[in-house]
Amino acid sequence: MEYRKLKDQDEDGNSAADDIENLRGKPLSVAASLGGGAVDRTKWKRKSMVTLALTVLTSSQAILIVWSKRAGKYEYSVTTANFSVEALKCALSLVALARIWNNEGVTEDNRLSTTMDEVIVYPIPAALYLVKNLLQYYIFAYVDAPGYQILKNLNIISTGVLYRIILKRKLSEIQWAAFIILCAGCTTAQLNPSSDHVLQTPLQGWVMAIVMALLSGFAGVYTEAIIKRRPSRNINVQNFWLYVFGMVFNAAAIVIQDFDAVVNKGFFHGYSFITVLMILNHALSGIAVSMVMKYADNIVKVYSTSVAMLLTAVVSVFLFGFHLSLAFFLGSTVVSVSVYLHSIGKVR
Template identity: 85%
Template structure:
């Protein structure tokens, strides 16, 4: 009797152990399945924002060039810039409305603010105004692929201004990347079919350097503002930046295109391409924020590099661009330099 009881107890204990092992196994499989599902979702989201940024970046210069008629803009570039800022402001408000609906209005996501907080936004808004206007006029001296190449100069200005304004240390790899960037930009602009050494004339280089300085300073200044109050919702900060952007662009319309707008209308000269261009500019700004949120800076680097080549390839078919060996080598050097600059950040 005693032996049988002990045997039955052992059998029951073994059954319980097997049940526990089975439960743990199922639980672990569930956890692994959940982790795999989360990784798959994250990879899918990362892929979507990367693809979006690459397409938007590569098509930006193409759409600006394509919107010209007989070498000039039939529409007012100041009204186009105003609409870009308006769209970005609307996107920020839509994102905030979604947050308010989900989390309610809090101290960090409310639009109500103080004069001290908003008084810092006019400076970057004014800088972005001049930079954005220059990007239209630079196409009098460069083509779409050349613009994508020269646009990388803002990495140099941003890096130097980071060191000066935010006191951030740059690694030796990043300084080496700056030299490669300059070499890549110059190589891509070499012109073997003309007496002129570089394809882009001096005026184009000056505009590109000014744009790079303005973009770099505005970016560093904006980052300093955002990080001064990190708990503040980014959409609120973007909203106020875009509000001042709209205000400054409205002033630019009054100064530069008031007569044309009054006589011909606000949307005079607009075409379907112009509409796509404005939407592209607005979405590009939002896409950069999404990449920083859902992906990382390496993704942005890859997008920039691929966008340069995509712009060149599309320009071959649309504008008869000649894809020279110098351009290909310069683009390759630039891609390596941008990548080195990204991975060379001090730990």
């Protein structure tokens, strides 16, 4: 399996040795030359910034979705929108790289050209998401949409378990406890009077939900493994290659699902101002996810999107006059305590 290859390489230390070599050969950054304390602070600041960006972008994403639903049904092809998101992310990565090349010149770490050995793992996450999205069509035979929303919280558990198994990163006892109540708290916050239907899900539905959670968790953890494999490699190059394969897989999805519509009505048929906003938001959130993988990890990503879910609900009260349920308050309390426990429960 691919991730095994990746891990073995990590273990024999080749890539790490490469990185140290690269660090020696280039001028150290200001932060690094200021000593450990300043480096830690810079790292912490960068980690906080990307986490905050992801939280804000994810919560505004959900708000845009509600807004677009209010505006009427989707007139555009979802597949072309997904392709546009990947293309925009690719373009943004190239723009960022062009600026870096201008300022720092082309180095081993920021050049776009790559080796087969480096690039071969990049299509995997996109392929995993594609399989997961295909399964999504079949699970609705067993579960309704609100039930699916509830079952999606299994992602939290699968991410934690795969993070432990594949990345071999440790969570403390307290952090595991925090992670379990994060899952329970998020689900509680989403409860509505019809949520109990999910308990009647047949076995096939449960199996598919668990497989989907594993695929999604695996894709996330695998992306982190790819990005962290060479820490000194510029994130924009890593993103570029991730998104190139995202474009390829989404192009295939257009051909399979929406070929006729695109040929007859054009690629951008049905796009409105809000569609463009959503594409922009998805692109920026996607980049924020990559940044979180680079400078933080999948656990931080899960916390960030969970808190975003709560923020969305609170903002929706003001924007759309939503009512918050008692379950939402209880779930939010549990999620908040989980965030607190995660932060005080660090492995020393």
